Amino acid sequence: MSHMSSVNAKNLQKLADSIVKHVKHFNNTEVLCLIKLFNVLMGEQSEHRVGNGLDRGKFRNILHNTFGMTDDMIMDRVFRAFDKDNDSNVSVKEWIEGLSVFLRGTLDEKIKYCFEVYDLNGDGYISREEMFHMLKNSLIKQPTEEDPDEGIKDLVEITLKKMDHDHDSRLSYADFEKAVKEENLLLEAFGACLPDAKSILAFERQAFQDTTEN
Structure with a gap:
């Protein structure tokens, strides 16, 4: 230069x-x-x-x-x-x-960033609908007999069971952070947003x- x-x-x-x-x-x-x-x-x-x-x-x-x-x-x-x-x-x-x-980024920074990415409407929660949208989008469409939406709904419920600590059927930042700290693989649970x-x-x-x- x-x-x-x-x-x-x-x-x-x-x-x-x-x-x-x-x-x-x-x-x-x-x-x-x-x-x-x-x-x-x-x-x-x-x-x-x-x-x-x-x-x-x-x-x-x-x-x-x-x-x-x-x-x-x-x-x-x-x-x-x-x-x-x-x-x-x-x-x-x-x-x-x-x-x-x-x-x-540190794990804390990445948790904050991923949560922000996944909170589609910016209300401070990742809702069932948001999870469904993202998972439906990110999963490769498999040609199966059954309705793929059903499989995704099941996945959303499994994820909620695993991550929704206060059982209000949506993920707050605290829920998300706690879940990811216990299991780092959950950081990008709803789609790859980090390189x-x-x-x-x-x-x-x-x-x-x-x-x-x-």
């Missing part, structure tokens, strides 16, 4: 310094790399609208191509989890703060590749 004007480099560094204060899991150099990557991705956005961030389409492409996500509903929810201010763009700050949890280890490694290797050289 030697062709970058020093003014531009200074501004980038300033931006990195301001962002690094808010993210737990990246150092200054990594933040700088993620800003550069963000700018590259922004440059690829076809229509240069007023929005100063990655739009839903662009963001979903990243989730799909880089992290292997395929479920439209979940990708949409991940976009919303990243887009904290709900302006339909993921700003550079939202991008880096989101990735911090997405790639390197697997392999794609994290690939993404980080690519994003941070020039950190060793300079």
Whole structure:
């Protein structure tokens, strides 16, 4: 990046310094790399609208191509989890703060993030209906004799039995957290919304590749 004007480099560094204060899991150099990557991705956005961030389409492409996500509903929810201010763009700050949890989050951070993704209407609970929607969406349609909806309803009931500690037929955050802490595999019970280890490694290797050289 030697062709970058020093003014531009200074501004980038300033931006990195301001962002690094808010993210737990990246150092200054990594933040700088993620800003550069963000700018590259922004440059690829076809229509240069007023929005100063990655739009839903662009963001979903990243989730799909880089992290292997395929479920439209979940990708949409991940976009919303990243887009904290709900302006339909993921700003550079939202991008880096989101990735911090997405790639390197603690269990607590990931529980909070997954719950947010799964709470489709944002009322603080994952309801039977929400579970049904997500599971119906994420399970591969198997050609069977029986009505697939019945199987999913059963799955919802099994999940509730396992996770609904206060027995109010819906999952509060406390229910979800307790269940996941007892059994980590339940973290992504309603659909894959976090990247697997392999794609994290690939993404980080690519994003941070020039950190060793300079």
